[in-house]
Amino acid sequence: MNAPDAWSAETDPRVVIRWAMEEYPDSLMTSAFNLNGVVLIDLAAQAGYTGEVVFVDTGYHFPETLQTRERLAARYSQMRFVTLSAGLAPEPWGEERYRSDPDGCCAARKVAPLREYLARKNPSALLNARSRDQAATRAGLGFLEPGERLRVNPLAYWTREQLEAYARTRDLPVNPLYWSGFLSIGCWPCTRAVRPGEEARAGRWEGQGKTECGLWVGEKAL
């Protein structure tokens, strides 16, 4: 039965996506085109999603990430790939704010463009690709998160092994950096490959006391 009270950790993500499309036809998907994001786009295509896939170009993405975006847009032409640009004027704090003030950098380059876009579109729900095993801070994630607008997390219970197996089976255009140890890929100044045994997001903002960009956690979260 396609209703949240009948779901369990084993519920197919496509069931969750179809439910969101039925309940909230104006749902949007956000993506950074990591492994999770690529898998979610493919599952959403199977579920009949033809809405927007919104990506924020901070100006600091790896070329491989931008190439992945192009490959996805070509493969899933039934969806509308939207790229938001930080579009910032020259920064009074210099070009390397990510060193001195990474929270402020993420707030200006990631969170603000997406918040402005969502304020204009005002979707009822956001599909996104986060999962429990990406980081200890996400260990309690469920399929649905109420908030300013509903967040729908169809991959909440999928493990990295499941995601990789699915991507291989479907021959998905995964960011090539992933297979070099970049299990979570953000901006190049704030991302490194993870070491064996580390959680997927251990390579983000190393040494900066920061684990999230602010899109999903914090007072300005979506």
Ligand code: SF4
């Ligand atoms: S991830 Fe780093 S470079 Fe990208 S917006 Fe955040 S602080 Fe700036």
